[in-house]
Amino acid sequence: MKRNLFYLFLLLTLFTSSTYAQVKTLPNKNEGIKPEMKIRKDLNDEQLLDLVQKQTFRYFWDFGHPVSGMARERSNTTLNYGPEVVTTGGTGFGVMAIIVAAERKFITREQAAARTKKIVDFLYKADMYHGAFPHWLNGETGKTIRFSLKDDGADIVETSLLFQGLLTARQYYTADNPVENSIRSKINEMWNAIEWDWFTQNQHVLYWHWSPDNGWAMDHPIKGYNECLITYVLAASSTRHSIDYKVYKDGFANNNTYLNGKKFYDITLPLGFDYGGPLFFAHYSFTGLDPRGLNDAGADYWEQNRNHTLINRAYCIDNPKKYKGYGANSWGLTASDSWAGYAAHSPTNDDAVITPTAALSSFPYTPAESMQVLKHFYFNMGDKLWTEYGFIDAFSEEKNWYAKSHLAIDQGPIIVMIENYRSGLLWKLFMSSPEVQNGLRSLHFKSPALQKPVIKN
Template identity: 70%
Template sequence: MRLKFFVALLLAPSLLGAQPTPKATPKAAAKTAAFDARQRPRNLTDEQLLDQVQRQTFRYFWDFGHPVSGMARERSNKSYDYGDEVVTTGGTGFGLMAIIVAAERGWITRAQAAARVSKIVNFLWKADQYHGAFPHWYDGATGHTIRFSPKDDGADIVETSFMYEGLLCARQYFTKDTPDESNVRNKVLWMWEGVEWNWFTQNQNVLYWHWSPNNGWSMNHQLHGWNEALVTYVLAAGSPRYAIDKAVYDQGWATGPDYLNGKTYYGQTLPLGPELGGPLFFSHYSFLGINPHGLKDAHADYWAQNQRHTLINRAYCVANPKHYKGYGPNAWGLTASDSYQGYAAHSPTEDLGVISPTAALSAMPYAPAESMLALKHFYNDLGDKIWGPYGFVDAYSEEHNWYAKSYLAIDQGPIVAMIENHRTGLLWKLFMSAPEVQRGLTKLGFESPELKPAGK
């Protein structure tokens, strides 16, 4: 649900259009009805509030995981016309990170976490794959592909990379000699080694996002930066058997009209990205695992990139040039999410008056004081309208008196993971310790304090 979503809309405008938010499934509705408002305690310290938000948001992946596969459901309401069985690949990758956080913080036991992750890995082991890559959506009961759009019914290497962000973190975390933990490590390694990243170049110096057994390369979506998919190139470069060359990164990713920027907005000079930075998920999804602290290459300092992107997005909301109700220093954050007129990639250049809580909350590492202001406002002032059984709902608009009833895996996962990275760096430590990540970053010319010298 991101950039490719809007490509899909061009091909199949009836998929979304301006339809209202779909009705909740019976299961989701029952959970919502059973939710006790007393689960929003007041007068919390900052640390208690972070605990409360992380733990409640984690419930999306734990309580609402698919009963057969354990995978994360795409959303808490019906996924348009696809029914209740839709599970998401990338959202599950982020959910795996949330499960690790929950185990580390003691909300569940390590054994419970390992059993759930093992269940997910066993499902993926038998599910449809395409040259080792996963599709965007699965049927959570059967493991068969559910098409994302008319021609998107096969491999999706960006969703695959988000899944492996979570799977590699899990492999690095579950190191004990128990049946579940050993199963996780072994099957993740075997599946990971089978992803044919270089096949997705079509012998060109660029990665192609999709391939379908029915439609081949007809979507023809080359993966150029700057967007959410840096981790895709890093993992492709670090593959032990099917690695891409550095030229694929240099001539494929690091090109295009929305790559280099260099302009100054609201006093912040932005190294990369489209006008005014684009939606904030650009600074979240790849960086749930990749630690941007001290990360540099020939094109950017990635801590500066993500921090400035965040501050530009917030400054735009504070300036509020469209004079929307409810925007301000403690109410900011534009990113892709549901809206009152369907799904949209909210950003300063596509501002519909909709605030997405995941935007500010997942920016906690980059702007902790500003993000905490937003968190307190969302929780203390708007909680009666936007807080529920799985944390904050996907989005809201005071301007339009609209408050989503939905939760999306791809938005809930980064809240848990990025708050944890802010607090302890847990997921950064796990992901950056993986040898394939070290190899990929080094091969592509990155510098980082976490990169070990060759041979160490």
């Protein structure tokens, strides 16, 4: 496994596989959404999608941190830190989920704006480093909680996932009133403060981390195809601290884990690791970044994500290790909790664990195949998988193991990517950002969502 991916998987394994004691927290006052725990057999496809989005949304709404409003890292304790650990990247997905909830009338627009303002106000005062946020914050104080021994400062990948959500929110909350004006103003101020170019160390690559105590000791350049495409896109989109094309071309897109081109199960994979790696590669950067017709010199990103998903599914149907429960009704390998701790599941790292977010967040790419899985999970396995926050994080029929946890980075993409399948809402909002449009052009991307630049006389 190559170095950058290995680092991420190792840290996730060490620092998020923790005790499984549930965090007992009351819903936010006067904002609770009542869960539907009884499995309803009378739901049609649209009603089932509504229910899954609404109940999964409870993770971010009822279980959001009461002080900051941010998304807790997980529903159980994180490295015994207790219930105060909130996640920056997961909060980016949560901000998008709140927009979906407002549009689907799970909550009112006024409620959505108020919660978003609460999050933005908290972030505005929280720890940041050269404009970038750490992976974890204390949801009560805004102080950094270290992710690993030397990872106690800026994390630009988590920051990019956060701002994918915040820029989407800025494009959504456009009303001329004090709450929405404040949301836009503070997001703009924080966005302009991120010193993306500083994270290159004057080289043609972005570096993942920096710490005031440990400097560049993590020494982790972001290279090769993975979940970090959004980081380069946003770094190029900055109006004050942007990177140029050579940083993308010579950094991210110049690595032996970038181009692929081989066939797996007779399906061509343009980019990335053999068999595609975990499916979150097809989700995290694309909650806002619209892959429909998006292409550059490396790939067509719709083809990349759809084929990655189909390869993952085909592997589970083939099931070379003969695990119980794998098949067309139950597939999807990605990073999640497992019977042996946290792991980045994929066809080349298969521990008999199916993770619901894998197939459900792939609805835009494989709608029929993902619906088949959703119906099986809900109607046939709901007594084991369905909870107050939607589906559990992961399960293994082979090991007779069912997670007692939910993770923000898994629950969020379910809501958001189902909505992108249904309406394209988050894609339309994020891609409408003028900065993002300019950033994509500067990296030589093409997309039907890109407007012609305005030429001033």
